[in-house]
Amino acid sequence: MIVRAAWARVRQLGQGVGADNWPRIIQEWLYPPTCLLCGDPGEMGLDLCPACAADLPRIAVACPRCALPLAADAPHWCGRCQIHPPVYSAAHAPLLYHGHNAAGFLVKGLKFARRQACARLLGTLLADSLAGRADPPEALIPVPLHPRRLRKRGFNQALEIARFVSARLEIPLAPDACRRVRDTTAQSSLDSARKRRLNLHQAFQTAPDLAYRHVAVIDDVLTTGTTATELARTLRRAGVEKVEIWTCARAG
Numbered sequence: 001m002i003v004r005a006a007w008a009r010v011r012q013l014g015q016g017v018g019a020d021n022w023p024r025i026i027q028e029w030l031y032p033p034t035c036l037l038c039g040d041p042g043e044m045g046l047d048l049c050p051a052c053a054a055d056l057p058r059i060a061v062a063c064p065r066c067a068l069p070l071a072a073d074a075p076h077w078c079g080r081c082q083i084h085p086p087v088y089s090a091a092h093a094p095l096l097y098h099g100h101n102a103a104g105f106l107v108k109g110l111k112f113a114r115r116q117a118c119a120r121l122l123g124t125l126l127a128d129s130l131a132g133r134a135d136p137p138e139a140l141i142p143v144p145l146h147p148r149r150l151r152k153r154g155f156n157q158a159l160e161i162a163r164f165v166s167a168r169l170e171i172p173l174a175p176d177a178c179r180r181v182r183d184t185t186a187q188s189s190l191d192s193a194r195k196r197r198l199n200l201h202q203a204f205q206t207a208p209d210l211a212y213r214h215v216a217v218i219d220d221v222l223t224t225g226t227t228a229t230e231l232a233r234t235l236r237r238a239g240v241e242k243v244e245i246w247t248c249a250r251a252g
């Protein structure tokens with residue numbers, strides 16, 4: 001009886017989908033999506049309910065170079081990028097970050113609690129905000145952690161997000177394209193732009209056989225842009241012509 005009911009539920013979930021979707025369907029039946037923000041049932045296979053999806057702190061208008069949220073009637077580039085354009089050619093973030101909003105909750109959840117579920121939701125939101133764009137990058141490069149930090153934390157949150165973006169947008173993941181060769185102090189503990197720059201100076205090294213023309217660097221949050229700048233500079237030095245920064249959220 002239980003088996004028959006289970007099979008009926010699996011068939012119901014599977015109606016109208018191809019055979020390659022069965023693993024996902026079975027997973028959804030075993031672990032139905034649950035909103036990570038309020039606990040209600042999720043929708044469209046995501047751990048997000050429609051009400052929380054509608055309430056997400058989405059960025060409507062942003063500077064295309066640094067992803068800074070802008071007013072609807074603001075000039076195309078923010079004032080800072082007009083004077084000092086960043087090393088990277090574009091930056092994109094679908095959500096506005098601060099410590100106490102939904103984006104902050106998911107980013108912290110990824111680091112400290114429901115790692116896989118938060119990475120899947122953040123990665124999917126990032127991928128969906130970029131779907132259908134012309135001129136996609138050849139590869140996705142997650143911001144690397146130093147091996148010592150990786151051992152301590154057990155995982156790299158940028159890589160966890162990048163896996164879902166890669167699968168959803170069908171862009172290859174290149175986790176070994178770049179390594180962090182200096183174990184730097186956490187950027188958030190440094191109080192000046194100069195200290196943050198010095199802290200990351202020559203922190204990254206690219207693989208010797210790197211042969212991309214266009215890549216996107218993946219991270220959870222874009223804050224001051226110091227990490228993105230140093231990594232983009234390293235990639236540009238290695239011959240990459242176009243470096244984009246794709247993050248789930250942007251600090252305002």
Ligand SMILES: [Zn+2]
Pocket residue numbers: 035036037038039040048049050051052053
């Ligand atoms: Zn919800």
Ligand SMILES: [Zn+2]
Pocket residue numbers: 063064065066067068077078079080081082
């Ligand atoms: Zn800007």
